[in-house]
Amino acid sequence: MSTGTLLAIIIAIVVVLALAAVAVSLIMRRRHLRERFGPEYERTVEDSDSRRTAERELKEREKRHDALEIKPLSPGSRDRYTREWSSVQSEFVDRPQDAVHDADRLVTSLMHDRGYPTEGFEQQMKDLSVEHGRTLDHYRAAHEVEDLSTHSRATTEQLRGAMVHYRALFDELLSDGGRAQPARS
Numbered sequence: 001m002s003t004g005t006l007l008a009i010i011i012a013i014v015v016v017l018a019l020a021a022v023a024v025s026l027i028m029r030r031r032h033l034r035e036r037f038g039p040e041y042e043r044t045v046e047d048s049d050s051r052r053t054a055e056r057e058l059k060e061r062e063k064r065h066d067a068l069e070i071k072p073l074s075p076g077s078r079d080r081y082t083r084e085w086s087s088v089q090s091e092f093v094d095r096p097q098d099a100v101h102d103a104d105r106l107v108t109s110l111m112h113d114r115g116y117p118t119e120g121f122e123q124q125m126k127d128l129s130v131e132h133g134r135t136l137d138h139y140r141a142a143h144e145v146e147d148l149s150t151h152s153r154a155t156t157e158q159l160r161g162a163m164v165h166y167r168a169l170f171d172e173l174l175s176d177g178g179r180a181q182p183a184r185s
Contacts, residue, residue, distance in 0.1 A: 029055065030055065033055055033058050036058075036130065036133070037129055037130070037133040038133035039133060039134065039136070039137060040129040040133035040136055041058065041133070044057060044129075058129075061126050061130050064126075064127065065127060065130035068116065068117070070115040070116065072114075073113060073114065073174070073176070077113060078174060082174070084106055085103075085106060085167070085170060088106055088163075089163065092159075092160070092163055096159040097149045097154070097159060099163065100142075100145065100154070100159050100166075101146065103142070103162070103166040103170075104142070104143070106166075106170070107166055107169055107170050110173045111173060114173055114176075125139070128169075132169065135169045135172050138164075138168035139166075141161065141162070141165045142161075142165035142166045142169075145159060145161065145165075146162060149162070
């Protein structure tokens with residue numbers, strides 16, 4: 001076998017191996033993003049021009065999230081939030097619209113105390129998506145009803161549903177969502 005033929009075979013093998021490595025890398029990255037973001041992965045892909053653009057967006061969310069100082073609540077803060085939630089739920093009986101607004105404020109306050117920025121709903125969604133992608137649909141639904149409620153267009157049943165939805169995210173944030181970022185040195 002000539003040196004040229006041998007060199008061509010080696011180059012072809014190296015190219016095939018490189019392509020296989022790139023393919024495996026893309027598959028692993030996609031799997032990581034799907035596991036980390038849950039249903040938010042598919043939502044972002046659907047709302048994006050391409051899967052590649054969506055995955056780039058999700059990686060940027062991860063990077064921003066990793067720079068945040070997400071922290072667990074102290075036992076005292078956790079107890080205070082639990083009492084406040086009970087109060088908001090009790091308020092629902094007599095003033096359902098007010099209770100939904102208070103639930104929204106309480107969830108936002110809890111997010112802030114955990115270390116999440118709270119500058120606007122869309123950014124909140126992006127920041128929460130990294131660790132809480134499985135409860136974001138609850139937060140979206142609750143927020144939509146809260147908006148309707150602001151204009152007095154929400155039914156009592158919708159308001160009740162909003163409380164249930166807020167509670168899902170509230171419980172996850174209260175319990176640290178299963179994870180808290182370790183303290184930095």
